[in-house]
Amino acid sequence: MSDVGTYLYAVAMERDSAATQGLTGVAGRAVQAIPHAGLVAYVSAVPLTEFGEEPLRQSLEDLDWLGETARAHHRVVAAVAAKAPIAPVRLVTIYNDEAQVRTLLERRHEAFMEVLAQIADRQEWGVKVYVPPPDDRPAQESAAGGGPGAAYLKKRQAGLHNREEAWRRAIARAELIHKTLESLAEASHLHRPQDPQLSGREDWMVLNGAYLVDEERGQEFGQVVERLRGEGVDLELTGPWAPYSFTTSVEAGAEGEQDDRR
């Protein structure tokens, strides 16, 4: 068995094949294009001492390794996506050899073509919506009697009530924002809100959306995001991204199932 695997980054149409000279991917490896069956796959030869089952089991738990690998993967995807529509592949997808990649391009030809047609001339934008967590203290000190214990309970209940209310309002606002953004997009996808410890913000993240927007409407989309900000709500725009959130349908084979939120 060979000690080298074929790491797959992305697939595009063969006529859009981009030059890969000087492009390095995961583990500092050169990137190559494999044109086949009307499609082109971007790959790197990677050592199985690092990308084999056992080493991966260890290294995927290592956030430094994961971060480095994710950035290298993204660098390749972003470089080829800048030139043509591409379908990025999920992180750490490794084949035994290039022949297997060619077989993939043949077998999934229809599904790739369908996805590439959907994302052509469109870009993914990310929008995260944050609201500050409410103050836990009730608005007014209760003057009512009943001893310190009862006063504490009352305050605590008022605090919880404030929190519930604030949460409901924030969710309603997030839904409205999502509807507005969705109406400008070809497709949308909701990611799981990020944990404050991962996002680095204490604010509640009430929306972590991805929107597939026509290139020519990108500016308009950004302006709408800008207008939706305010009244205690902060929106963070990221992108344009390669269409990561809109290419998972290839998994289902030829069915081309798309976003379920539309």
Added chain:
Amino acid sequence: MTVAEPRGAALAAEGHLPSERVALVDLLDRLLAGGVVISGDLVLSIADIDLVRISLRALIMSVREGDSVAGVRRHD
């Protein structure tokens, strides 16, 4: 392309997001939950890699355990 949004404008001017300026957490949202998922017998040890992904999620979830804002998880 220009976008009337400070952070977005700077990023959009690049045409794409350079990897060093992307927050890792935003990238992982997309790289672990998005992208083409290859199923079948072609991929080297996909089942094992999937197991690894699950344990990675466990790792991220364990970070979440310390979360005191209970509400954040409700909007799934």
